[in-house]
Amino acid sequence: MKPCTKRRLLPLAALLGAACTQAMADSAAIKINQVGFPPAAQKLAVVPAGKAAAFIVVDAHTGKPVLREKLGEPKPWDVSGETVRIADFTALKTPGRYRLRVAGLPDSAPFDIQGNVYRALNIGALKAYYYNRASTALLPQHAGIYARAAGHPDTEVLVHASAASAGRPEGTVISAPKGWYDAGDYNKYIVNSGISTYTLLAAWEHFPQYFKAQDSNLPESGNGMPDIVNEALWNLDWMLAMQDPGDGGVYHKLTDKDFDGMVMPDQPHATRYVVQKSTAAALDFAAVMAVASRVMAPFERQRPGLSARMRQAAEAAWGWAQAHPDQIYRQPADIVTGDYSDSKLADEFAWAAAELYITTGKDSYYQAMRPGRLPAGVPSWGNVGGLAWISLAHHLPRLTPAADKALITRRITSLADQLRDTWSQSPYRVPLKKTDFVWGSNAVLLNQAMVLLHAYRIGRNQQPGYLQAAQSALDYVLGRNATGYSFVTGFGAHPAMHPHHRPSEADGISAPVPGWLVGGPNPGQEDIKNCKSYPSALPALSYLDHVCSYASNEVAINWNAPLVYVSAALNSLQ
Known part of the structure; x- marks a missing residue:
């Protein structure tokens, strides 16, 4: 979720019932991936430095020791204020359920070693999108206890004054149903849908055999299509409806004027609007539709003509962006929902050009990308240039002679080298730097893992450090972090329980909707006015498992997407 200048929350007493409270992370706890590991994976835990110099792994059912090893040297981690040791039990490959034991400390949470150990996690992370679908009821046979009534049909949406055109003046009624609710709120945003939908489609393109099963x-x-494509289509159908057929421009978002309260999605009945066309929206739309066009090409029987329509829509949006290269989103005075505004658009132009080049084979798009000027960065909704390099590297064999294949490979591997080096030097063995602890830090880490995994793949699996660093990223969000939480709802012995997510708060069910990655530690604490009980100001501990904390505990579609990708990749590559 994009940080917003204003958030609509319930009155503090009603929301909290009492002050936000959360104990400091147990400094004596062993931090470990609470789900488990593939047998061939590197397996690390973090142990607080003390008198013990060794650890054992025990069978979780019998307590019988199965492995004894020495702990690593003590190292301080300034972002958490801890001094820790690494426990490396990679040598244990026998399937089973285990705990890690260190003298003087409580045993670790249980974890599994088994093939396809992330299957349920991957299904849960993908199913979270289904639970966040707009315009449809969730039925018990698919949603279980999280079944609910349909919310926001979005078949009668008004064109806001900021989006008015000659063909669609202010107040014009359009229909734009489906799509995913963006995060903890009930609005839908093209820019954030861009990277979210792309990452799901990339997961399918990169690991088709995994998702076929x-x-x-x-x-x-x-229905003859893999579930990951089916889920992406729910959002793609909405995105197509956000394009003005008159000129090819794309509305930035579909939204209420203000955030809804903490209610179920069928309860709000505020007027909904499409707001302003923007260059960022048009380019993100063009990139995603170009990808979707090639993904849908083999499924002509299931969705006749859709692949061709998506390609045409992508090129129309590109044309609009060329004619409107600096149409920056400006939040209208009467709209206070998320803005996802981006004033630096070179990366969006490059990403859209790269995807159109891959899909169409037209060299003019590769030239429009200006590859010599485009650095590779860890992807985020506001920095999508890295997605261009990921796609180009994946499709390297099919590119025309115009493409500089050596440059494409170098961009990915150079970035991966930097991330691997940070990981290898980190006391917690994660690629995160201090400056990476921002709003959505968990997604920063998983997007780093996506880069590392892609570098591992294009290097023909010859750089194990890339794979190990990516494994560590997943370990972190599943419990090997300074807070000791599994940051994925419904997974692990100590998962986040109170995400800033309206259905999870309003449905009357004690357990939150499962499969959601929460934002994670964020020392910015932008919600401190409403959440006064953050346990620490230290970057790695600045996390609050309470619904009040939209700055550290919200969920978002762009954060879950790399969780889907990374969990599938680690199951597939190990």
Whole structure:
């Protein structure tokens, strides 16, 4: 979720019932991936430095020791204020359930070693999108206890004054149903949908055999398309409706004027609007539709003509952006929902050009990308240039002679080298730097992992450090972090329980909707006015598991997407 200048929350007493409270992370706890590891994976835990110099791994059922090893040397981690040692039990490859034991400390949370150990996690992370679908009821046979009524049909949406055109003046009624609610709120944003939908489509393009075998129990399951494509289509159909057929421009978002309260999605009835066309929206749309066009090409029988329509829509949006290269989103005075405004658009132009080049084979798009000027960075909604390099590297064999294949490979591997070096030097063995602890830090880490995994793949699996650093990133969000939480709802012995997510708060069910990655530690604490009980100001501990904390505990579609990608990749590559 994009940080917003204003958030609509319930009155403090009603929201909290009492002051936000949360104990400091147990400094004596062993920090470990609470789900588990593939047998061939590197397996690390973090142990607080003390008198013990060794550890054992025990069978979780019998307590019988199965491995004894020495702990690593003590190292301080300034972002958490801890001094820690690494426990490396990679040598243990026998399937089973285990705990790690260190003299003087409580045993670790249990963890599994087994093949396809992240299957349930991957299905859960993908199914979270289903739970956040707009414009449809979630039925018990697919949603279980999280079944709910349909919310926001979005079949009668007004064109806001900021989005008015000659063909669609202010107040014009359009229909734009489907799509995913963006985060903890009930609005829908093209810019954030861009990277979110792309990452799901990339996961399918990169690991098709894995997703062909997956059954997520969606309403569409068994229709001849993989579930990950079915889920992406729910959002793609909405995105197509956000393009003005008159000129090819794309509305920035579909939204209420203000945030809804903490209610179920069928309860709000505020007027909904499409707001301003923007260059960023048009370019993100063009990139995603170019990808979707090639993904949908083999599924002509299931969705006749859709691939061609998506390609045409992508090129129309590109044309609009060329004619409007600096149409920056400016939040209208009467709209206070998330803005996702981006004034630096070179990366969006490059990403859209790269995807159109791959899909169409037109060299003019590769030239428009200006590859010599485009650095590779860890992807985020506001910095999508890295997605261009990921796609180009994946499709390297099919590119025309115009492409500089050596440059493409170098961009990915150079960035991966930097991330691997940070990981290898980190006392917690994560690629995160101090400056990476921002709003959505968990997604920063998983997007770093996505880069590392792609570098590992294009290097033909010859750089194990890339794979190990990516494994460590998943370990972190599943419990090997300074807070000791699993940051994925419904997974691990100590998962986040109170995400800033309206359905999870309003449905009357004690457990939150499962499969959501929460934002994670954020020393910015932008919600401190409403959440006064953060346990620490230290970057790695600045996390609050309470619904009040939209700055550290919200969920978002762009944060979950790399969780889907990384969990599938680590299952597939190990």
